[in-house]
Amino acid sequence: AQRVTQPEKLLSVFKGAPVELKCNYSYSGSPELFWYVQYSRQRLQLLLRHISRESIKGFTADLNKGETSFHLKKPFAQEEDSAMYYCALSDQAGTALIFGKGTTLSVSS
């Protein structure tokens, strides 16, 4: 079964601390993975796509096929990073996205 697991509902860190938002997936074959971010009451925005290997707003994510993980990392959290983060997996047919339940990141000063 295709599944995305985000084990943490809430992650609270202090400004300047490192951040790691966990994402594990279940998929047969080569997965296509994304991170989306949703700031308070706004639309979801694409943050990262694993194939592009870009760093957006200081965030990076590496696909680890051995551990079936796609954790999102940032070395120094900022208050403006506070948001809901969703990990998503493209389904086997390549038509729809399967989302994790999301992790709320709270960065305080």
Add this chain to the structure above:
Amino acid sequence: DAGITQSPRHKVTETGTPVTLRCHQTENHRYMYWYRQDPGHGLRLIHYSYGVKDTDKGEVSDGYSVSRSKTEDFLLTLESATSSQTSVYFCAIRTGDNTNNEQFFGPGTRLTVL
């Protein structure tokens, strides 16, 4: 904003009434999606469309129907709204090509069923 809008943005209705939500895009993308967002559940796919009059069910399609009579519009209908359908509804379009399932989301519709 990739030219995607949703209407209405907020709606309060009563149990048993029909409700239609509209998603409109201006960029002629083939794939369009309806998701619902609920605390503790993340986003779940309701229905999607891969062309005019071509639609398919998602994970939580019961109680919902969709129609796509033209490329730019994708309608979600709750035939008889129930309180369990109180949610935030997001429309999305697939902006990637055949090898890229990147999706762009609309602003959302907050629906309350009393």
